[in-house]
Amino acid sequence: MAKKLFLLDAYALIFRAYYALIRNPRITSKGINTNAQFGFTNTLFDLMNKEKPSHMAVCFDVEGVTERHTDFADYKANRQETPEDLSAAIPFIKRIIEGFNIPVIGVTGYEADDVIGTLAWQAHDAGYDVYMVTPDKDYGQLVRDGIFIYKPGYQGGDVEIMGPKEVCTKWDIERVDQVVDILGLMGDAVDNIPGIPGIGEKTAAKLLKEYGSIENILANADNIKGSLGEKVRNGKESAIMSKKLARIITNVPVEFHEEQFCLKEWNKPALIEVFTELEFKTLGKRVLGEEFNVFQTAPVGVQTDLFGNVVEQSEKSKAKSEKKEVAANTDGNADVEATGFGADKNINNTAHNYILADTQEKIAALVKDLLQQTEICFDTETTGIDANDAELVGMSFSYIPHEAYYIPCPADQTATKKILEQFTPLFNSEKITWIGQNLKYDMLVLKWYGIELKGNIYDTMLAHYVIEPEGRRSMDLLSAQYLGYEPVHIEELIGKKGKNQGNMRDVEVEKIKDYAAEDADITLQLKHALHPGLKEKEVEKVFYEVENPLVKVLTDMEFEGIKIDEGxxxxxxxxxxxxxxxxxxxxxxxxxxxxxxxxxxxxxxxxxxxxxxxxxxxxxxxxxxxxxxxxxxxxxxxxxxxxxxxxxxxxxxxxxxxxxxxxxxxNKKTGRVHTSYAQAVAVTGRLSSNNPNLQNIPIRTDRGKEIRKAFIPRDDKHVLVSSDYSQIELRIVAGISGDPNMCEAFKSGIDIHTATAAKVYNIEAKDVTKEMRYKAKSVNFGIIYGQGAFGLADNLGISRSEAKEIIDNYKKEFIGITKYMDDTINFAREHGYVQTLMGRKRWLRDINSSNFTVRGFAERNAINSPIQGTAADMIKLAMIKIHAAMKKEKLQSKMLLQVHDELVFDALKEEMDTLKPLILENMKAALPLPHGVPVEAEVGFGDNWLEAH
DNA sequence: GCACAGTCTT
DNA sequence: GACCAGAGACTGTGCT
Missing domain, CATH: 1.20.1060.10 (Taq DNA Polymerase; Chain T, domain 4)
Structure with missing residues (x-):
């Protein structure tokens, strides 16, 4: 079997690492994109793990990289990363490479590609299978798909040259020359080759056909007419440089000696160091084995030189990991070991007291004790993840840090109900504030046993949501972040996710006790850790007045579900x-x-x-x-x-x-569909709905609409009622911008899009055509989202110039809105955040970015978030008020769904006369808008959702 | 199990 | 020449 040599271009690795390490939180719908987060290290590890190369080298060309980016200002402006960013990534890369003990080579004055090219052919001639690991033909590809591998010498000595949009597989000098010429001319064609900005592949090919070579084109540059000529003249230097960069040189003064590239054993202590520092938890376990635990090894911020040795650090880390192993071996109780980033913060250094309350007497004493408290942390353990279909397995309470109680609930539901009865005075107490992580779940479980919490709610998940709306907030994560402690994972009790996952019911009580009590304990401590943040970030209002009171409303809505016409x-x-x-x-x-x-x-x-x-x-x-x-x-x-x-x-x-x-x-028990609302997911403050998502039921097309007919009232004594805000987001724009024209339009009650069209086209409202209104509508929405002329033109199928004219007119007529957009962006630049009327904040760390694309994205968010967020605040407040009013009036009708600006109710027919005004008034008055902009809502009803809407 | 393309809502 | 409205959930395909 041939020997395998892998040659890696550090340039690629640096970009990869830049994304992995510096910009790592690339959020997808499923949370952080772990691929991006760990991509670089993963790639290295996978290469070694799967391909098992005997020989390997990383070609380092750091200076070249940063130079290239500073040389071409234009090119730099279109990139997401800066030389500083890249420099920041380099130390981490070096340490990871060092940890894997991969040989490094660099030749001054040559590109890494060229060094690789030269070595590859030498190694190939020496009988190696050579794999070159290098960026794919375009930068975007690199970021997304990792590092492209191509193999010279793989098929009879062929080599692959990456060209624009094609791959040249033969070592065909003529073809290579063409590709190199095109690359030299073409702007942004290949990852690290700038070319001439503004010239694409086709233009490049045309120019080459006409003049034969780059040199000829440049010599005749003055004869090329128009903007193309200008581009060529401006890009002379870039073109020559790019042509040079594009060709892979194969005669770099470097020699392949196989012993130089032999892979040696990994430097595990160094890997542990860097993985710990970067919190590469999962990958760390993959690479170093299950015993690796980020939270058990304190980071050591010692910088290392690329070629320097790491003996001193290694000794330190070694000592640490040994200590850790000893601890793990002598004490099976996961609670009492592990040290976090800040040992001082770590609760495990403090003894805890988790108490089982499994007799009537113990429970009675506990309840008596708990009734003396004003703040109690509460958590349930159940048989499943779906609260509407789960049985209670146990409950835990905690009111002093490090102390918690666990009450097991038997499978016999009558016995469980009996236990719950003992707690009734506690659950009914109005002076208790219940603390919990995602209390909606626990409250829903209890509701199935006929129990409601009467006190106030303090949800730690929501606290974190208002403090830090972006990112994830599972309890494990929050605990690690705020308490420096990794709690027992539920997987340790019931196994990994999937169809073989066990049931909490089958776990021995002693184990659940530790797990459940710890959950309550940690949540209580989280509350203390998060609490100051609410004041610091000035988000107490939205937390106490909107999010917490909403929990009960959502619990009731999820509990009700909605009836579906299955037939x-x-x-x-x-x-x-x-x-x-x-x-x-x-x-x-x-x-x-x-x-x-x-x-x-x-x-x-x-x-x-x-x-x-x-x-x-x-x-x-x-x-x-x-x-x-x-x-x-x-x-x-x-x-x-x-x-x-x-x-x-x-x-x-x-x-x-x-x-x-x-x-x-x-649901089998209710025959109804119970959606689940996520209250802490959408960064703007909206709710989201899943299992099923009832917020995206079709309505646009006739065939789609039909589906709404399947949503029906409870029985023939009920009807479905749907109420929705009219033009709420535009009213909010008018209100917070105070634009006189738009405020006036809403006050006079005329159709807002018609009014807009009249202004933009400078005509009377009565002369506005359907088409004008349609265009104005599109502008109304586009403008507030920061859409440019191009986007509007694309949307409406009109020319760019027409679109630009419409937008210019709009800005002139609605000068207050233009001012609002500028002011908001300036506010965000200065303060780093924007906020809604209720003080819900969104932080925009990219708002001052030097990069056009990144900054633009932040700017659009700055404009949109206060608008969308205020609308979300408003309907949430309305829901709270309506819920309370319905309770006060003792109505039997129920609120079922929320779809961003719409609420759906199961209404008892005889209550309709009370219910309709109750809904409308509370919706309109929920959150008054500035400048006297009126809020309007409409209500409809019918025998299915389509009729009601 | 994950990423992607596509499609549904507001 | 590429990108180009915000915010989400969910499905099937294709790959590992």
Missing amino acids: FLKDYSKELEREARLAEENVYAGAGVKFNLSSPKQLGEVLFEKLKLDPKAKKTKTGQYATGEDVLLKLSHTNPIVADILVYRELTKLKSTYVDSLPLLI
Whole structure:
């Protein structure tokens, strides 16, 4: 078997690490993108772990990297990272490379690529399989897909040269020259080659065809007319430099000696150091084994030189890890060991007292004791994650740090109810503030036993939400962050997530006691740790007046659920199935092939390679053809199957996401669907809904609308009532900007989009055409989200100049809004945050970024967040008020759903006369807007959601 | 199990 | 030449 040599370009690693280490929180819908977070180290580890190279080297070219970025100001401006950013990443990279004990090579005056190129061929001739690890052809690809591996000498000595949009696989000098020339000319073509900004691949090819070479083009630059000529003249230096950069040199003065590149054993202590410092928990365990624990080894901030030795640190770390192992071996109780980042903060150094209360006497004494308290931390253990379908396994209470009580609840539900009865005076006490992490869950569980907490709520999850709206806030994470302590994981009790996960019911009481009591204990300590933050960040108002009181409202709504007409959906499913089949057959017949129509990848190949519907077909960032709705709509005139594809897409989407899934989520006990509201997810302050998501039930198309007919009232004594705010976000814009024209429009009650059109086109409201109103509407929404002329033009299908004119007019007419946008951005720049009327804040750390794209994103958020967030505050306040009023009036009607600006109720028909004004008045008065801008709401009712809306 | 493309809402 | 409105949840495909 041939020996394997891996050559890595540090340049690629630095970019990768920059993203991994400096900008690491790349948030996706599922939380932090761990791929980005650990990508660099993962790549290194995977290479060694899976490929098992015998030899390896990293080619370091740090100076080159930062130089290149400072040389080209333009180029730099379009990048997300700065030389400083990269420099910041380099020490970490060095330490990780050092930890893995990978040889490093660098030759002054040459690019890492060239060193790699030279070594690769030498090693290849010496009989090695050489793998070059280097960035892919474009920067975006690098960030997303990791490091591209290509292999010279893999197929009879072929080498791959990355060119723009194609790969040259033969060592074909002529072809290489062409590629190199194109790269030299083409702006931003390849990761580290700037080219001439403003020149694309096609222009580059055209120029080369005309003049033959870059040198000829530059010599004749003065003869090239127009802006193209100017670009070429301005880019002379860049083009020559880029051409040089693009060619991989294979005669660098460096020699391949195999003993120099032999992989040695890892320097584990050094790895532990750096992983600990970077909190690479999961990866640390993968690399170093299960015993690695970030929270058990204190970080040591000793800088190391790339080639320096790490003996001193190693000794230290070694001592630490040994100590840790001893501790782990002598004490099986996870509670009492582990040391965090700040040993002083760590609760495990303090003895704790977790007490089991499993007899009537003990419980009675506990309840008596708890009744003396004003703040009690409370947590439940249950048989499952779905509160609407879970049994109580136990409860824990804590009111003094390091002390907690656990009460087991038996599987016999009558016995459990009996235990709960003992707690009734406690749960009914109005002077107790209940502290908990996501109390909505616990309250929902209790509600199934007929119990409601009468006191106030203090939810630590919500406290963290208002203090730090972005990021995740699981208890494990908060505990690690605020208390420097890693609690027992639930997996240690019931196993890893998945279908084999066990049940809390089957875990021995002693174990649950430790786990559950610790949860209550930690949550209480979290409350103390988080509490000062509320004042510091000035978010107490939104916390105490909005988020905490809302918990009870949401609990009741989730408990109620909504009735679904299962039979209707079943019939509709069949109908959709039939029509989708038909459309699918049409597509196959029209295309002449059968394929998986649900696969965008296969569809793209059929449309653009077989049928060649669009020679200029756009591709997605991963290189497959884009086949989104917008793309297909533009193609619909070219081939009749496109319309069928769109129909197929619509039907299958409706069928799989709604019609077929909703019935599966009907609760067996209630026969209703109970959505779950996430109160601490959306950064702007909105709620989100899942399991199922009832906030995205279709309404736009006729076929989609049908689904709303499946949402029905409880019985024939009830109707569904839907009430929604009218133009709430625009009213808020008017209110907080105080723009006189817009405020006036709302006060006089005329249609806001018509009023806007009249102003923008400078005509009377009565002369506004449908089209003008439509455009004005689009501008109204676009403007407040910071959409530019291009976006508006694209949206409306009009020319850019027309779009620009409309926007300019708009800004002139609604000068207050322009001022609001400028003021908001300036406020954010100065203070680092923006806020809603209720003081809900959003921090924008990128608002002063030197990078255009990053800053732009922050600026749009600065404008949008106060608007969307104020709307969220308003409806939340309305919900709290309506909930209280309904309780006061002892109404039997129930609030069921919230869809951002809409509330849905199950209304008892005879209560309608009371209910309707109650809803409307509370919605309108929930949060008065500045400048006297009126808030309007409408209410409708019917035998299903479609009729009510 | 994860990333991605696509599609639904406000 | 690329990007280009905010905020989410969920599905199927394709890869590891």
